[in-house]
Amino acid sequence: MSSPSAAFAACLPGLEPLLAAELRELGADPRPAAGGVGFDADLELLLRCGLWLGTASHVLLRVAEFRCRALGELERKAAALPWAQWLRDDVAVQVTATARRSRLFHTGAITERVERSIQGALGELPAHAPDSDAPVARIAVRFEDDHCTVSLDTSVTPLHRRGYRLATGKAPLREDIAHALVRAAQVPSGAAVLDPFCGSGTIAIEAAALLRGLPPGRLRPPPLQHLALFDAATWARVEGARPEVTEPPRVAAGDRDAGAIESARGNAARAGLADAIEFTCAALRAQPWLNDPAAGPASGRIVTNPPYGVRIGAQRSLLPLYQTFGNCVRSLGAGWSATMIAHDPRLARRTGLPLQAVFTTRHGGLSVTALAAGSPAEEGQ
Numbered sequence: 001m002s003s004p005s006a007a008f009a010a011c012l013p014g015l016e017p018l019l020a021a022e023l024r025e026l027g028a029d030p031r032p033a034a035g036g037v038g039f040d041a042d043l044e045l046l047l048r049c050g051l052w053l054g055t056a057s058h059v060l061l062r063v064a065e066f067r068c069r070a071l072g073e074l075e076r077k078a079a080a081l082p083w084a085q086w087l088r089d090d091v092a093v094q095v096t097a098t099a100r101r102s103r104l105f106h107t108g109a110i111t112e113r114v115e116r117s118i119q120g121a122l123g124e125l126p127a128h129a130p131d132s133d134a135p136v137a138r139i140a141v142r143f144e145d146d147h148c149t150v151s152l153d154t155s156v157t158p159l160h161r162r163g164y165r166l167a168t169g170k171a172p173l174r175e176d177i178a179h180a181l182v183r184a185a186q187v188p189s190g191a192a193v194l195d196p197f198c199g200s201g202t203i204a205i206e207a208a209a210l211l212r213g214l215p216p217g218r219l220r221p222p223p224l225q226h227l228a229l230f231d232a233a234t235w236a237r238v239e240g241a242r243p244e245v246t247e248p249p250r251v252a253a254g255d256r257d258a259g260a261i262e263s264a265r266g267n268a269a270r271a272g273l274a275d276a277i278e279f280t281c282a283a284l285r286a287q288p289w290l291n292d293p294a295a296g297p298a299s300g301r302i303v304t305n306p307p308y309g310v311r312i313g314a315q316r317s318l319l320p321l322y323q324t325f326g327n328c329v330r331s332l333g334a335g336w337s338a339t340m341i342a343h344d345p346r347l348a349r350r351t352g353l354p355l356q357a358v359f360t361t362r363h364g365g366l367s368v369t370a371l372a373a374g375s376p377a378e379e380g381q
């Protein structure tokens with residue numbers, strides 16, 4: 001890759017502004033769109049994105065675009081593409097196609113022609129086995145208004161799968177949503193973080209990693225390693241550049257369920273953060289910083305995903321818990337505030353906190369909203 005090409009970082013709906021901010025931090029000039037953010041990238045920036053982006057699920061690199069209105073034309077134009085510059089002959093490929101408002105609409109036929117042209121350039125490739133861990137080069141072919149774009153997925157595995165969460169409890173939050181929630185909380189320098197409903201520990205792990213300057217992709221294989229575009233020297237430079245964090249803040253996580261705490265500890269250990277998070281198995285009110293606020297940190301953010309209770313009637317039974325949660329946040333004093341994920345606005349209102357929506361996205365088939373409340377001191381202003 002000698003010159004920058006068009007790239008697209010895909011994310012869950014609603015996370016685009018946070019992803020654009022992350023891209024800006026990495027030196028990109030972001031162009032937010034529905035479902036992701038466009039930007040121009042050279043190889044080094046693509047590698048940085050694969051290592052550092054916390055709210056993206058994939059980074060696609062656009063490698064070709066052309067006008068095309070017939071299958072024969074597609075076959076000819078696809079055969080002329082420099083596949084060997086992009087793909088390795090020892091890695092399986094998976095081509096997927098979409099078509100809108102185009103003369104070519106049979107996605108199966110589009111996929112077959114593109115696969116045939118790749119085989120023509122590289123010879124017989126390993127078969128793609130969906131159940132195996134072997135890497136696969138994913139190629140997305142998109143037709144819109146007879147305009148064809150070909151993109152390569154630069155991620156070996158989806159970016160939201162960090163690789164630490166092998167143990168899960170009830171309703172685990174996707175890592176990219178947990179990361180977005182921590183970013184939305186805007187944790188001030190030196191402030192602590194507490195998740196009192198931690199489940200499998202996702203929010204606390206994402207917070208501890210972010211506040212210690214650890215890249216979200218540190219446990220995954222290097223981005224682009226499954227493609228011919230990979231360059232080991234550039235990767236070594238990207239991987240070696242880490243910010244220095246001298247005094248990482250305290251991060252605590254609690255849950256009343258002993259199994260959840262055991263899962264969370266295991267996940268934190270796999271994430272390399274075993275000693276970075278203070279875990280407690282206790283119900284909300286009994287957790288150390290909430291039980292005795294004077295003994296805990298003077299300032300911080302509660303960042304959490306309380307139980308939603310999606311079954312009929314379950315929401316009503318959770319009303320007292322949300323009220324208690326609101327009281328706990330207030331009891332921590334002016335230095336603290338809360339950011340939480342909520343599915344049911346009635347439950348969120350029961351906290352009595354002045355919550356404002358930061359983003360709305362989808363999780364487990366439900367619409368969920370991240371809500372942030374100012375500190376009691378800010379409320380009085």
Ligand SMILES: C[S@@+](CC[C@H](N)C(=O)[O-])C[C@H]1O[C@@H](n2cnc3c(N)ncnc32)[C@H](O)[C@@H]1O
Pocket residue numbers: 169170171172173174196197198199200201202203254255256257260282283284285305306307308321
């Ligand atoms: C929606 S889950 C959190 C999922 C978590 N964000 C994750 O990624 O795995 C809510 C958690 O709250 C815990 N919980 C429910 N009531 C509680 C209470 N009164 N005190 C403390 N934890 C409670 C449950 O055990 C459950 O693990």
